[in-house]
Amino acid sequence: MTVTTVIAGSVIFLLLAIPLAVQVITAFRGPFLPFGVSSAKWSVDNFVTLWELREDFWAVLGSTAVFVGGSTIISLLMAFGLAWVTVRTDAPFRRVISVLVIVPFIVPPIVKAQAYLLMLSPESGVLNQVLRLLPGDLVVDPYAFSTMVVIQSLTNVTFPYLMIVPILTSMDGSLEESARVSGASWPQTLRRVTLPMLWPGLLGVTVLTFILGLGSLEVPLLFGQESGKDIFALKLWTLISASAGELPQYGLAAAWGCVFLVITTIAFVIYLRATRDAERRASISGKGFRPTVMKLGGWKPPVLLAVFVFTLLTAILPLFALFWSAITPYPIAFSFEALATQTHFTAFGEVLGDPEFWASLGRTLVIAGGSATIACVAATVLAYGIARGRRTVWTKAVDLFASSSVAIPAVIAGFAMFLTFMVINPVIPLAGTIAALVIAYSYRVSIAYRSGYSATLQIRKELEEAALVSGASPLEGFRKVVVPLLMPTVFAVWIQMFILGTNEFTLPAFLATPESRPLSVYMYAMINPRSAQLYAPDAGAAMALIFTLLVFLIGYGLQWAVSLVAIGRARRRSAIPGLGARPAAAPNDPPAPATRAVAAQELEEQKEFADR
Template identity: 30%
Template sequence: MAAIQGTSSVGRKTDARKWLALALLTLLLVLVVPTVFILIRTSLAQAQGAGGHNGLTLSNYLGLFGNPRLAAAFTSSIIFAIGSSILALVVGGILAWLVERTNVPFKILAHVTAVVSMGTPYVLYIIAWLFLLGHIGPINTTWRALGFNGDLIHVNSMAGMILIEGFLWSPLVFLMLSANFRSANADMEEAARMSGASVLKTVWHISIKLAVPAIIALAMFVFIRAIEAFEVPLLVGTPSGIQVLTTEVYESMKVVPPQLGQSAAFSVILLVFVGILFSLYGRLSKNADKYQSVTGKAFRPRPFDLGSARWIAGTLVLVYFLIVLLLPILALVWMSLVPYASGVSMRIIPYLNGHNYAALWQAPQYFEYGLNTVIVAAGAATIVVALTSFAAWISARRGPYAWGIDQLATAPLIFPGIVMGVAILQIFLNIPVPVYGTLWIILFAYILRYLPYGMRYNYSGVLQIHRELEEAAQVSGATIMGTFRRIIAPLLTPSATAAWIFIFLICAKELALAVLLSGPRSKVLAVAMLDLWANGQTGELAALGLAWTLVMTILAMLAFWLSQRSRMRAFG
């Protein structure tokens, strides 16, 4: 009788897991599939007068392929992505190796630069560099004062776009390659040095070759993200007429009346291109096993002793800190204190004041925009983490429908932000739900956009939890939900908290989605900053950005403290 009851209990638990997986799969289908469907349908729809559609046509695609703008935008996108990827990889890669594999001084500055830069809104960082590299900015002014003619660099150019985008991505490259260099076995490098190889030869023949799969996969990832980039091309390239694929999509949506079919066709082309690149990225990532150097034997990576050259290397770290973090922050402080748009000059110092900060305090709409940002960022982070906790558990344990759940939860990764914005806009314009221009549509977009990030964080967390704990709970009679609540959720808390922090911070500075979906009462701070820039209110923009960055830093520190407490509780 006990055996029969045990079999029945196992059957009920299997059915419960199956129904949970089916419900999750259905939810993901509802979230993901309509986005692709509506985008393709709109791109093939034949416009009928001022509204409605009638029949299908390839005219939107034929019009694009017959238009030299597409070829120009495609070429510009490729040049921009290649240039910024190379710059980010060289800068971030060299810094990562110096910090993790040598005794270079000032290591803490590299980590501070990376973390603070990644927490700074993209719009704010770009505006700072537009000021620094502008005609009246301090860099070009100093260049001319030294006796040179013209500007050192014209910021509103392809070179300016590549420089700023490369700086934007170098912190991420540094953080990702740091993990690779940190875990690499140093025995091969030690053997090379003992055989008489110089530091440069050792790095070239050993260190870099061991990191080849990570470098290639990361290069492809940064290249894809540069293809999808919107903020730098919009703010830096558009004023001088440089268009890339993402800005072409945006421009086709901003004309009156909006060219919905053309923007959808542009979006589909960009989506297919990015999908192909991600497929290549996945293939490259799978070849990492051939380069494994860490075995089961205990080892402790030993840093290179650079000797007297360590101070030269330390100077490189200081220069990185100065260029990527300190100069932009100082530029923003200056912009926020000057009473009018101006370059850096000693004559203006007596006129510096806090009027821009006072204007922010007296403008209640900025508090509303900040509250909107916190609501949608926190809401999206919470829902994504909750949803992907279940999804990652089922997928990692190869439960029912695991493959479908994993694929659907990861699929939004191939959507550039501007493309997803166009698709979601089309969805809610075609259904009788009055959410356009509200926070609800932005929340929906953020949830869909960042599902893959929550999935990756939680999937890694689930893999660290041994199955024996779940099996013991089930043998003790715990239900599926009871097992998740009492075993999985507490042990998954560190990964889930890290996912929540990351998604919250990245949602708080998202522009590509919000710029298409926000309304007058649902603006978020990224859109408000863009509006301030368009209106020439650079002082208020800098003051608002610095205040917001301070708030985000405090929230990030609080979240980090909470994550540490959660980790201690979960693992004793």
């Protein structure tokens, strides 16, 4: 078991530490690759260049701060408001609202960015058509910096919403009731009671949303070629995507990556220090716990209107814009005349008949499935070893390191992996291969690690001790006792990471080649005017819709299959003598209501888990 844990820890170390080390070395060795190049030497020239280009340096810092910080604040405000409505108010259709907020999560980020670009087209965009019907002749410029900030915030609302909902659900409402009884208004109660109680959780959501936005490339790439050229993600992409006749500036890009890696590390440390005493704000107890439900009264119509506008902007209009682009030969404004005379559905047939579409889809499934498997297996084994080991400085350091990938933006991870594979390519030719993408996608291992660690702590040690007393080795006890109990959590995390892998665009944007590109990159080539012969906007929109439908069917199909397995396991367990239905017995045998009640309760819990 020790050897297995060491192997799992080594895999995670290779996934996280080696690429970042190569990036740091590249920042201090030459303008190109750090090894195998005659001009490579140790120096601080790249950082000196950053400082000499002070105007550019501060422009990148300022633009990134406004873009990421502004989108983070807006998305958090919207997510908190939606979570408050669905959890702490008596608003009608709360379950429907929660579903509508989550639905955009299944849409791949590059698809959402493309949909917003089509929706905001100055001439043919459906949103601008709607705005022209209002007084004032309003038109939204899709390439304005402020528009980018709003679009980025709309694409990220679901993530903080999913994290804020359990925080609000777990907060005892008696404290808010006490404030209300004391004469405080709802704004005063929110400011002086609710937000201080939620501060640790909200700070964590803020930091993670900030890091997520910092590593996002889709919106800057599609919207920000001019106004957003100084955003960090696009800046890094531009430095390594050299124009004709120019060499890529890997060293300078690595220096930029180091600067922003320090920023995200500081943000992560601030979050850890701010939340180390989070238990002081715990409000759930076993006595009298109940959430407060706020009666909206006359505010119900405005709240429902706000939710409708949000749904319109995040789901209805973007998907309609994609569909309209897929059935028209070129960008034209929507009208019933155009609908009757200029629409066609040939783009869907072209996509389904395109062999490269199916090849890219197959590569996407292989990359997403392989990376999710590597991350879940390595993280689960290491999490078990750390959770069951003694709490020493070493285990605490390993625990923090295994959790650290959440502090690495995707754009930095993608660039660091790109440098690593370029450096080792003469010895291990992985650059541009599917194997390289599988390894790169696995860097989000901390998602699986934290889930596995929490799930291990919920398993009592008596089960493993019983296996040891029965003659099993620690490895056999882990494999035969612990693993079956961890499988529901592992499967749930695997599905989540698989969906993230199918949606991923930032990592393959740095690593993929035409022979290894997943579907997200191939679809971007079809909607990018610079792609020459691949450019086909109607086929790209049709592919985006098919891609979204496939992600939905695969993701929810896997969850449905896992729920069936969980329900079947619970039913089989309820049929075991002593746990569920009693075996045939004599008429005078006493009933066993307690054991049956326990089995029934377990079955209900399994069904509830399956429903979730």
